[in-house]
Amino acid sequence: MGEHSAYYVPEDQESVIGKSDEIRMRFWDLGVFLDCMDEPIASRLAEARKTGVSLPEWKHDFGFGGMGIQESEVDLPVPELPYDAQCPHCGAEVFRDLADTWYGSEEIDESPDLAAAITCSSCQKQFSVDEMKCPEQGFAHARWYLWVSDIDPDDYDRSFKQTIEAIVGPCKEVFGWDT
Numbered sequence: 001m002g003e004h005s006a007y008y009v010p011e012d013q014e015s016v017i018g019k020s021d022e023i024r025m026r027f028w029d030l031g032v033f034l035d036c037m038d039e040p041i042a043s044r045l046a047e048a049r050k051t052g053v054s055l056p057e058w059k060h061d062f063g064f065g066g067m068g069i070q071e072s073e074v075d076l077p078v079p080e081l082p083y084d085a086q087c088p089h090c091g092a093e094v095f096r097d098l099a100d101t102w103y104g105s106e107e108i109d110e111s112p113d114l115a116a117a118i119t120c121s122s123c124q125k126q127f128s129v130d131e132m133k134c135p136e137q138g139f140a141h142a143r144w145y146l147w148v149s150d151i152d153p154d155d156y157d158r159s160f161k162q163t164i165e166a167i168v169g170p171c172k173e174v175f176g177w178d179t
C-alpha cells in the first residue's frame with residue numbers, strides 16, 4: 001500500500017518565494033498548521049498548549065499525515081517521482097527513462113536537472129519535462145509548493161484547494177504516490 005500526497009503549486013511563484021513564514025501565519029488563522037514541527041508554528045502550538053488558549057478551527061474534515069511548505073533555490077519536480085509519466089510521442093511509460101536522466105546513480109535528494117532532454121527508450125525520441133504527460137497524477141515543477149502527505153484519496157476534501165488559493169492565489173493541483 002503506497003502513500004498518497006497532494007501538492008499545490010502557485011501559478012505566481014514570485015508572490016510566494018521568500019514569504020513562507022508570513023504565509024504559514026496566514027494559514028494559522030484558518031486553522032491550517034503548516035510545518036508544525038518547525039518554527040514559527042511549533043512555538044505557537046506549544047504556547048497555546050501551555051496557556052490553554054483555543055486554536056483557530058479549520059473547516060475541513062479529512063485525514064492526512066502532515067502539511068508543509070517546500071521552498072527551494074532551484075526548480076524541483078512535483079511530485080518528486082512522477083510514476084505515471086508517459087512519452088508525448090508514443091505514449092510509452094517513461095518513468096525509468098526520466099529517473100535515469102534526473103537522478104542517474106545519485107541519491108534522490110540531489111536536485112535533478114529538469115532542463116535536460118529525456119529520451120524515450122521505446123521510440124528513441126526526445127522530449128522536455130514540460131512535454132511529458134502525467135495523465136493520472138499531473139505534474140509540475142517549481143521552487144515553492146505546499147504539500148499534504150498521507151491522504152486517503154477516497155476521503156480527501158477537494159475543496160481544500162480553495163482554502164489554499166484564498167491565500168496563495170491560483171494553484172495547480174498535483175497528486176503523488178510513493179511506497
Ligand SMILES: [Zn+2]
Binds near residue numbers: 088089090091120122
Ligand atoms: Zn516514446
